[in-house]
Amino acid sequence: MIRLTRDAIDYHAMTEEVRRRDCGAIVLFLGTVRDLTGERITVALDYEAYPAMAEKKLAEIEAETRTRWPVGAIILEHRLGHLEVGDVSVAVAVSCPHRAQAFEACRYAIDRLKELVPIWKKENWSDGTTEWVHPGA
Amino acid sequence: MIRLTRDAIDYHAMTEEVRRRDCGAIVLFLGTVRDLTGERITVALDYEAYPAMAEKKLAEIEAETRTRWPVGAIILEHRLGHLEVGDVSVAVAVSCPHRAQAFEACRYAIDRLKELVPIWKKENWSDGTTEWVHPGA
């Protein structure tokens, strides 16, 4: 399951949603807004997406992950809009029969998400300036 | 922080406890009681520990993990006693500045726990028999 949301991500509910009787391992990843990037102080982030394509890519990542590991359940959720330091911007929950699978599947899903999904963040620095983050550009 | 408990593990609270403003990544691992081991059906597990040594080893694993990765917070908790299928037997929550660190630290901690900590489980099979699990013996 994949979701884009403007509300707080309910990662506790996500953890419950992926529990399965035939899965002995659950891995939950949370990405949160950090207060420091290098030497600069972040006070907030704004996330925007190309929503239709972002949902399509998230669904493809779910499908790819299910092809590679025996996933019981997987949820990828990304928040959009204005987030303060400490807020959860992204969450991935995965259940698998065994722990190595669950770790690898969760790691793969978040790595692919960061590589492929058309979502962008804008830094709001403590000096009042803002800056879109475009790695390599 | 490490804990042995006979009560249900409050992994939602653990997830909150490891949140830090300077950590952009949280990884939570949950081990749950699976209904199948190979072809055999599990109805319950009983966990017992050599408690003083188990706590000592868990504390060592926390310290080792903190030496190897820039851990913001880490909690290892293992449940003891009678667990039904679906119950959470062990939980590890870790926060780090970046996601690769959080995944590796969490994986390391649970791998070491399964290797080193004097805790044993007894299978309660669906045919009414029970069996201590001693890998390799």
Place this chain on the structure above:
Amino acid sequence: MKVLLFARARDLIGADRIDVDAVATIGELRRRLMRQYPHVAGLLEKSAFAVNEEFADDNVTILDGAEVALLPPVSGG
């Protein structure tokens, strides 16, 4: 044809979609935009494009009515 814009590209160009004369391929579109918006050329060089919500490299043909988007390097997560 319309091109959807996001993030820094949208801010630099000042619109979330622009009209450009029809071009045959993504590569042609990229070069056209670089001429038209020289202050965005550096970002355009590093950006991806999508046609109908799928990544499209420079030799992809743009058919009539396709949804085209300019995607600066992503930073979700």
Place this chain on the structure above:
Amino acid sequence: MKVLLFARARDLIGADRIDVDAVATIGELRRRLMRQYPHVAGLLEKSAFAVNEEFADDNVTILDGAEVALLPPVSGG
């Protein structure tokens, strides 16, 4: 000296601690227990021991008053 027992070792021997005559090393203790409880010999061979809550291999000396434990292969998690 007392030896703490756990899991299958405790069930097979029928006690959670046993008294054994003092021995010098863990290796000697292992051999003594294998003679005394031949039906547990296979498990004893694969088990670890701890002295004062630290893993102790066969050449570790057991000092007076040490807490000794027989640890069958662990299966926590």
